[in-house]
Every structure is written in structure tokens, then in C-alpha cells.
Amino acid sequence: MGITSEQIRRVTAELYDRSLRKIPDETRQALERAAETETNPIAKGTLAVMLRSAAEAEKFSHFVCSDSGIPVYFVKIGTRVQFDGPVKQAIVDGFADLVGTINPPMLPHVTNPLTLERGHAGKDMPITTFDLIDDADYIEIICSPKALGSGRWAALEIFTFPTLETIEAYILDVVMRAGPQHCPPVVIGVGIGGTFDYAAKLAKQAMLRPVGETSPEPILAAMEQRLLTKVNSLGFGPMGTGGDTTSMGVHIEYASGHGFTPVAVCFNCWINRRRSARIYNDGRVEYFE
């Protein structure tokens, strides 16, 4: 018994496919709440168009956004799991299967940064990071396809012994630079501390949390609430044409580090594209939104 390459291949392709056709329920509910409370009539109308667009995609099992992005997977491996076959190659093969069979077809967004040539495959694709879960008898796979619209605006800066005020001012600065460009209302993921690479990973993890789920750390929970209020006070609004709803949620994770403190900020656009699944050692597969 064990987790086969074939299962990983099938599940990674399926997660991507599902993520393109339906926005997560909790994201739809956040948009519905925003549409209720918006005081700007243009923003209210735009949120209604977004909800209608998501409903149409779901109804026809078509894409919510034509920019199907590049494949990004986060894989967490339970230490009680056994693999029956290669894992990395299975993820590569899963994406190739998807490209070959998906209906409608995906546009070629995988770009060689040196030549700007575009296709459906490329070096280090899919972008995959691996982690461990002690004692678990399953692997968890999160698929978060990333496209230019919101991927473009992520940023990181390293501070020395920053105050919380300095950190918050930087996050607002990144939000200002993104302005109306990242298809707001967005989910904002923030990683504080650790190292250069680890802070970015924390920001991504934070972004992938269910919308509005607060940090268990009281200092961060308060910061998340403060920043959400401040970001929405800026007034960019849905698609940047003004309004109260620029962000659906600010999610922050932290790690200890040295006195140099990286702060990473990333965004997921209003469709908040992501899906996850668990594959158990006994062959069961569970899908989550």
C-alpha cells in the first residue's frame, strides 16, 4: 500500500481544473457581504457583476478567468506516508495531462523570462514547494495557479528591528503601489520574519487561509483587523473605480528571525483561486475548497 504516482498525477490535475471553474464558497460569501455593505453605487454594481460572472462560470463549468495562470503547488507530506513511485515527475505529468485534455483549452502563459517565449511547459514548472507534517498518514496538496494580474504586485523588503508601525506602513505602501491593478477586492497575505525566502513562503501560506480567518496570535489578529480597515479606507474599491471594498481579508503569519526582519506581501485577486486535497496512505482522496 502507499500513494501512487498515478494518484498524485490525477489529483494535481483535478485541483487545477476545479480551481479555474468555481470560486470558493467562502469567497463568494465574502463578496456577497461586501455587496450588501458597499456605500459606493459603482462598487456595488461591480461586485454584483463579479458574483454574476462567478455564477455563470459555475453553471457552464467554464473558466472564471481566461488567465489560467502558471501551475503552483504546495505539497505537505505526512511522515507516515509511503510513496509507490516518483512524486515530482507525477506533478509535472499531471500538468501536462491537464494541458492536453482540459476543455476549454488553457492559454500558453508559461513564459521563459530570458526569451519571453510562451508555452505550456518550462523550466521548474510546476512551481512546487514541499513540507512535512509529523505523524500524518496523508499528503496535502494545495493548488494556487498564479497569473500576472495579481502575481505582479507582490513585494518584499528587509528591515532591521522594525516596529509594528514600520511594518504596517510598508504593507500599506505595497497596497498603494498595486493600486487598482490586482483585480480587487483582494486577499492580502503577509509574512513577517524568518529569512528572505521563508517570509515569502509565510505570506503565501497566509494568503491561502480561508477568507477572514484570523491569526491565533493576538498581536497579529489585531494587526490584521487594523490593516483591513486601513486598506479599505484608501478607497480604491472593486476593480479600482472607487469604493469601500479593496480587500476581503488581511492574513498575517510570522516566524522568529534575527534582528533583520523581512516583510513579504502578496495578493490573491477577487476570484481567490485555490483548491486543496488530501491523499491518504490507504488510497482515499478528499477534496477541499
Add this chain to the structure above:
Amino acid sequence: MPPVKHLRVPAGKEDVEALRPGDFIVLDGELVITAGIPTYARLAQCLKDGTPPPIDMNGAALLHFGGMSEIDGDKFSLRYINPTTSTRFNGVMPELIRGFGLRIVGGKGGLDANCVAAMRDSGCVYLSFIGGGCTLFSESIREVIDIGWKDMIPHYRLLKLRVEGLGPAVVGIDAHGNSLYADSERAAQINLKTALADNA
């Protein structure tokens, strides 16, 4: 859904001058789409060289939309369309707006002050479509009238379409120099000062 006005495209100068920021619009008629930076560069080159592009652009509605098109011999199909980030074309849009007398441009995220000035001079509006409107907007496609520059990858080709009810879109920039993007940017700069003052 918000109440919408139908606008026939290509539109006349008076039609677009009557539009105001924040109006919700759906388009009926013929328009041109492409999402390729190289395509916009080729259009600009046509103006410089005085050579006509493969699709007549004079007075056209030109949208920053990508399309998934498939060519199989003589057969051509368009599977879906969706807006792309307009600011990527900021540099080239003023000369295209002035050179072709474009009446309608659109996409997502708005255009900069130079484009707003060109739109005011020529009589042109910018329509804000939602990102993530692939299914909704693709439902309006009635016919692919023409395809230009088939040598390019699908979403870079120049496509002339007939649509019915493309939208709703918001008038983000009108033909009189008013831009909702410039307004919200200005407001955000002021609101940021308040937010940072609360921080201290």
C-alpha cells in the same frame, strides 16, 4: 445587477461624449480585441509607416482583451475572451487613440494621464471590465468577423468580433478628461496620510 445602457459599436463621437464616469454599459456590434504587447507595437508601427493594419481600426472600439482562438486549416474558432491589464499598454495607447481616432478603449485597471489627455482630445472613453469575466463576457460573442496577424500566439492575434451585450462594463474614463482611477488614486493618497497618522 446594475441597470445598464446599451451602446452600439463602432460608436459615434456624440455617443461617447454623452457617457459619464460610473455609467454601466453593455456593447452591441463590432469591436476589435487583442492582449499582445507585440500586437500593439505592430499597430503603432502601421501608423508610423502609413500602412493599413490587417483590420481597419479607424474609429474602432479596441479592447485590451485576450482571446483563446484555435486555427485548424481554414477553420477558426474562438473559445473565450477576457480583459487584461490595460496599464501595460499605457506607452502606446495615446498614439493609437489619436492615430486611429479610437472611440472606445477598455480592459481592466485603467490608463494613465497621457492616455486620458489623448482620449479627451479625440473623443474616446475607457470601459472598465471586471477581471475574471471569462464566461460572462464570452457569452456575448456572436461572430469572429476577421483575424489579423495569425502568426502570433492565440491571445496576441488581432480579432474583429461581433458581440451582443458585452458587459456590463463601467465608464472608467470619460471623453472629457475625467478618470475614476485618477480620482481614487488622489483620494487614496490623502486617505493614506490619515491611515499613517493613526499608526503613530
